[in-house]
Amino acid sequence: MPILNQPRSVIPGFGLTMGFSLFYLGLIFLIPVAGLLVFTATMSWADFWSAISHPQVVASYKLSFGASLVGATINLVFGMLVAWVLVRYTFPGKRIIDALVDLPFALPTAVAGISLVTLYATTGWVGQYLNLFGIKVAYTQLGVVIALTYIGLPFVVRTVQPVLEDLEAELEEASASLGASRFTTIRRVILPALLPAALTGFALAFARALGEYGSVVFISGNLPYRTEITPLLIVAKIEQFDYHGAAAIGSVMLLAAFLLLLLINGLQWWASRRR
Numbered sequence: 001m002p003i004l005n006q007p008r009s010v011i012p013g014f015g016l017t018m019g020f021s022l023f024y025l026g027l028i029f030l031i032p033v034a035g036l037l038v039f040t041a042t043m044s045w046a047d048f049w050s051a052i053s054h055p056q057v058v059a060s061y062k063l064s065f066g067a068s069l070v071g072a073t074i075n076l077v078f079g080m081l082v083a084w085v086l087v088r089y090t091f092p093g094k095r096i097i098d099a100l101v102d103l104p105f106a107l108p109t110a111v112a113g114i115s116l117v118t119l120y121a122t123t124g125w126v127g128q129y130l131n132l133f134g135i136k137v138a139y140t141q142l143g144v145v146i147a148l149t150y151i152g153l154p155f156v157v158r159t160v161q162p163v164l165e166d167l168e169a170e171l172e173e174a175s176a177s178l179g180a181s182r183f184t185t186i187r188r189v190i191l192p193a194l195l196p197a198a199l200t201g202f203a204l205a206f207a208r209a210l211g212e213y214g215s216v217v218f219i220s221g222n223l224p225y226r227t228e229i230t231p232l233l234i235v236a237k238i239e240q241f242d243y244h245g246a247a248a249i250g251s252v253m254l255l256a257a258f259l260l261l262l263l264i265n266g267l268q269w270w271a272s273r274r275r
Helices: 014-041 045-052 055-088 094-100 109-120 127-133 141-166 169-177 182-210 214-220 230-239 243-274
Strands: none
Touching (some): 055 094, 055 230, 109 214, 141 214, 169 182, 230 243
8 A cells, every 4th residue: 555655744634635635626527527428418329419410510610629729739839939038038028028928817708809809800900901901800710710829828828938947048058069050959958848838738728719708709700600619509509498409519529628638648748758
């Protein structure tokens, strides 16, 4: 029994804290998820398949997962760049920019959606100029991607930033002194150290975008088969008192998100072992 053979901790209370942690985890997460799956299990297979395979639902899957993947990928690249600038350089207004990174955390999603519509509508501050080149953002799939990119950026920055702060600049200097080019230093010294944190930030940004509702519902226009996301479709099912249909779609989203996060965690484990 390994737990009994462990040395006594300076701060006791393992059993109490472990029990409370399991109780809290079960109350907040496991019981609601289990309730959703149990409620979905009361449906027949024919009704379940009919609910999740409707063409309108399939179109919402493609948009939600596709836009979330694109937004998370964009945040992975530019989030690492923002974190690098905030850690490695000193410039006027650095603290203000560092604080602005957390703005999507504090700003209500509905306010973010209204702000994006104000900016990117054809009469908006930015949209009116994009419209001159035939680029329409509001009420299109591009607008959905922009909204999901906006809300996911802090996850990558705040995950990568502490790792960069712990990564000593002397390692980069030593690589350069040994004759390595800048690209080689980035590829062999910096990226391996950042890869686990970057994958974590990517997974968090993707999961956050997958369940986003408030900021997307305004800028998407909610056009069926075109700009209708899956969370909006679930809300519509509930408003129509189609609870089984909403539970079925929600179960598919839950399972898909779980499998994707499991894949990301596997990649993190592989990156850590390789490092």
